Amino acid sequence: MFNVCQSGRPMTFPQLLQQRVAAALTGLGHTLPEGFTAAVDPAADPRFGDYQTNAAMVLAKALKTNPRALATELAGAIDITGLSATPTVAGPGFINFAITAEALQTRLDSLLADEKLGIAPTENPRTIVIDFSAPNVAKQMHVGHIRSTIIGDCLARIARFVGHRVITDNHIGDWGTQFGMVLYGWKRDLNEAALLSDPIRELLRIYKAVNAESKAQEDELKAGDRPDTPVRDACRAELVKLQAGDPENLAIWRRCVDLSLSGLAVVYNKLDIAFDHYLGESFYNDRLPSLVAELEASGLARESNGALCIFMDDSPDAAPFIIRKRDGGYGYATTDLATVEHRLRVWQATDVWYVVGAPQAYHFQQLFDATRRWGLQGRFQHIAFGSILGPDGAMMKTRSGESVGLMEVLEEAEERALAVVEEKNPDLTGDEKAEIARAVGIGAVKYTELSQHRLTDYKFSWDRMLALQGNTAPYLQYSYVRTRSIFRKLDGTEPALAGPYLITEDQERWLALTLSRFAEVVPAVLEDFRPNLLATYLFTLAQAFHSFFEACPVLRAEGQVRATRLALCEATSRVLKTGLGLMGIRTTERM
RNA sequence: GGCUCCAUAGUUCAACGGAUAGAACGGGGGUUUCCUAAACUUCAAAUCUGGGUUCGAUUCCCGGUGGAGCCA
Incomplete structure (x- = not known):
């Protein structure tokens, strides 16, 4: 038909x-x-x-x-x-x-017969590297990292679901200038005991202390109260030694990286997020000198004010892409070129998606421009997102330490969810409550991010991030719970699904139509990288289901009406579970 | 100074150039002998400003105002 x-x-x-x-x-x-x-x-x-x-x-x-x-x-x-x-x-x-009702009935039947719920695999499968999360070593993951991590993971899941080959790569910041400070602080006043009990905290303490001291000296220099900046200079010296391969500094660096990675693993584990690769900045170190030499030899890069630069093709007056600084050091520009080269040549990527904040827009414009002119072919996307602002409406600054730790947010989310489970459903076992608290708490945090337009800036607020009422993950999870509850009550002998179906009520009709739209919405998310389209859709679906649930008794109905309603429940159940799964949000059988 | 992004109910967010701008929270009313009320139902409430393009503009273009960011 x-x-x-x-x-x-x-x-x-x-x-x-x-x-x-x-x-x-x-x-x-x-x-x-x-x-x-x-x-x-x-x-x-x-x-x-x-x-x-x-x-x-x-x-x-x-x-x-x-x-x-x-x-x-x-x-x-x-x-x-x-x-x-x-x-x-x-x-x-x-x-x-x-x-027509007939068309909806037929559609319901085919939906239930299809594990992909009507979503056709893409006719143009690509190999997509998705670069997201990318925290810095020796620093804490804070709420600022949450958007990249959650949006990137969601896009990866959806791209895979529609049939692309997806490679997720966590481009860890493991070679930045912050290591000068960490090394200096490590040698001067590392507390070994503190490092053993809470490594990230101790590394962060060292970093912050040195940073504060260095900044104070710089301010004094500016004010004319001091002739030099010894701390900053010492940090630079440590960084240069590290980059020159000094064994002691390398050993300390290796240890910092390992400690940080194990700390990050805890966060990713809680978030249910995994990466195919963790190729940080340091992975590309050896490639940088030859890469720069190539670019210089080819004439793409040229010297300007002592630095080696690539000027933008279409706007040569704009700020150049600096691939080797005046002091001979390499910055993000060079590492990013080496990284994209690796992704295209070694992994054979056709597309590279960067899920990075909007402030980096110009950097990516430069990177993509330089990459193309270098001769590397591919589709490059900067999937930008808005900033999380502090209470004053300005961006939260990592260095001043005012931002909130990501782990702290996740733990608070679980605690709040647990309190609600205790109140609503005290008879569940402790394990069940914990599982529900996790699904609901973490789900709420993820849904908050995914349900709004990615470019929107917003002020951080605990209540906003952890809301459990209204257009939130638990609302959707609860719809799923209601569908499962019905199937638990079947006696086990009757077949749950048996057509042909007969749709008569408005709520049945609207629910069936909404279910059929899953196949329209999921591919649309990737057109402009908009997870909020999926979130909005699932919310609409949950609303349609709750209305149906109130208006149309299932277990008290008989014959074809009952069979149709069971089928609608089952289809809703699958679409919700799959859709939430695409956002990295778990469902539970009860809550 | 140059460039980019943003401005929608009291608040937080939606809306491929389409019809009477849609939700959530908060506020007011109603629903539980019935599959989980973390639910349903109902009421009030908004496009910063001035032009332009269009049969039609929250959406596109130009100028203001206000906020954020990037670059030097």
Whole structure:
């Protein structure tokens, strides 16, 4: 009945409708303008119908005819057999479609038979390296890292789900200038006992102490109260020794990295996030001198004010990409070039996605420009996101230490969730409560990030980050729990799923339609890297389910009505679990 | 100084150039002998400002105002 795609799955309702609208236009003898597609979208308001097209209005403009008349003519010519009720024309020339109950019933059946829930694998599979999280060694992961980590993980899961080959790479900051300070502080006043009991905290203490001292001296220098900055100079000296391969400094550095990685593992474990690779900055050290030499020899880079620079192709007056500093050192620019080279040549990536904050936009513009002119081919994406602001509305500064630790947020999230479980469901076992608290607490934090537009800046707030009411993960998780609860109550002898189905009630209809839209939404997330589309969709689905649940008794119904409602519950259950899973959020059977 | 991003109910967020701008929280009303009330239902409440393009602008363009960021 429905046209199918390559994988044998039925096309989505908008795809089918679009096909038929296009066929009708051709049948009417209209020559379509270049680039015209008969786009079909969900209707703005359910009162108008389920889907709408404004093709007649767009086309009427190009053909200089009356849109309303064209819409009427077109509506009459569309073959909607097995798909929609007779299309209606409304407003200036919208054509509205109402999917028939039969089509929804058939769709429900195919959804339940498909482990991918209607999502066709991409026809153009790519090899995508996703660069996200990227914390710095010897520093604490704070809330500022949360967006990259959670958004990156979600995009990786979705890209895999739709059939891309995905390589996740945590580009750890393990070779930055902060090591000068850490080394200096380590040698001067490391507390071994403290290092053993809480390594990250001790490293952070050293770093902060040295940083504060160095900064104070710099301020005094500026104010003319002091002729030199001995701490800063000593730190630089330590850094130079490290980079020159000094065995003692290398050993300390190695230990710092190892300690930090084990600290990070705890956080990632709590977050349920794993990486295929942890190739930090240091991995590329050996490549940097030859890379710079190549770029210089090829003429792409040239000297300017003692530094070796790549100037932007299209705007040569703009700030250049500095690949070797005046003092001979290498910065992020050089490391990033070596990194992208590795990803393209060794991993054979076709795409590289960088999930990094919006302030880095210019850096990536430079990086992509330089990479292309170097001759490396690939699709590069800076997937930017907005900043988490402090209470004053300005960005939180790591160095001043005012930002909140990520682990602290996750632990508080679990505690708050646990308190709610204790209150709502005291009879559960301790293990169950802990499992629920984890799913709900961590889920709430992830959902907060994923449910809003990634470019939005927001002020950090505990209550916002850890909210458990309203448009939050637990609302969705609770819908899932309700579906599972119904199936626990079946006696075990009756088949849970048995068509043919019969949809009659409004709430059933709306739920079935919403379920079918999962296949429309998931691929759309990757069009503009917008996880909030999936979050919004799942929230709509949960709302549809709760309304259905209140209005349509399942277990007290009989025959075909009961079978249909069970099928709707099962489909909701699977879509919610899968959809939440794509966001890295767990579900539990009870809560 | 140059460039980039942002501005929507009291608050926090949505809205491929489409119809009467949609939610959540908070506020007001209602729903529990019935599959988990972490739920449902209902009411009030918003596009910073001035132009432009368009049949149609929260969305695109230009100028203000206000906020954030990047670069030197």
